[in-house]
Amino acid sequence: MFPPVAIRELVANALIHQDFTVTGAGPMIEIFDRRLEISNPGEPLVDTRRFLDTQPRSRNEKLASLMRRLNICEERGTGIDKVVAAVELFGLPAPVFERPPGFTRAMLFAHKAFGEMDRQERLHACYMHACLRYVTQEPVTNASLRARFGVADRNASTVSRVLADAVGEGLIVVSNPAAGLRSRQYLPFWAQA
Template structure:
């Protein structure tokens, strides 16, 4: 076992609190006003008698976005920060597709991107990348409409990216690692640093088991919505894995494969019907 793996293993012996870390180099002004306003509005609508009773910075303090001194926490920056990568350059999504046979000789990758920003904006950007990168099939529906169907259902991809961003390890040992997305000819692979916390691979998606490695980050993000679509970032109801399974089945794809190796969690989809 490497020193890095030992550090990661030791952090699993107690409930992680890395998302509550104050980022003293940042200030209240480093939060995204649009996301903060949307967060406060949603809290007031969905938790009127609880967290929604508070206003302004008091609401942000009680939600774990800032400390009592007004310093943003790691969770606050990742969820609501203007540009969290100013302090955490590798808390990003790196995505790329494998070259096609028709690409120029020596081509190494297609549509390679590094997605930055707070989690809601990275999630929107990841979906935009998928829409531009996944192969599509033109399909006629029974009602006569003709639609483009991506090789992998976007709802499944969205859930996997959201899970990777919310549940990646935030300890110092993993701060040099990004969430990685690789589109191969016959599969889609999404990997994030840090293994599962409080649940094993064989229990994923069963009995509505939910366990949050980054509890405060999840608590904040359950009140956030996509700046692009207005949809929720997460439901925090352990519905993600069943949603992925259902979407894959509807699209004629095999079940997702999940694995936890060397303190990294990997989800693999594929192959699409045309590649079987």
């Protein structure tokens, strides 16, 4: 149900970024009917909304180096990029990264068709798509988001509403405001000039 590369990267992140000063807790993987949760002790060192683009910062550099030598991770900071790309390829809802007090949690969700996603799931997937496209230096367009959601061309207006809502919520911005609606491109909010 979940991309193996996404599980591998999230488990490696939970191990590498755990806070060893927290006693009585360790990385945990929980499997539910329609989701997978991977958590570790220690709050993230960067904003969870910026996991995809921020340069890596590790609490445990020696552990990260060992895991790189064992070919478990690359130690390049591209793990979350791989997670989001694999999730999009599998057509799954976007992964969610949370910061409960004292912990970091990553969640993967079972497949949901576009019509089954609620507004927040659609907006989050749009934002994560924009982040991934930005780091791969590709523009976000109505067409790219339709492909991500598996929405037919004839339903472009449905995806236009998601893009407009994401702009309204401040998750993404229009990168070329002078362009017509059909040729607009979008960026994550933090990438605007």
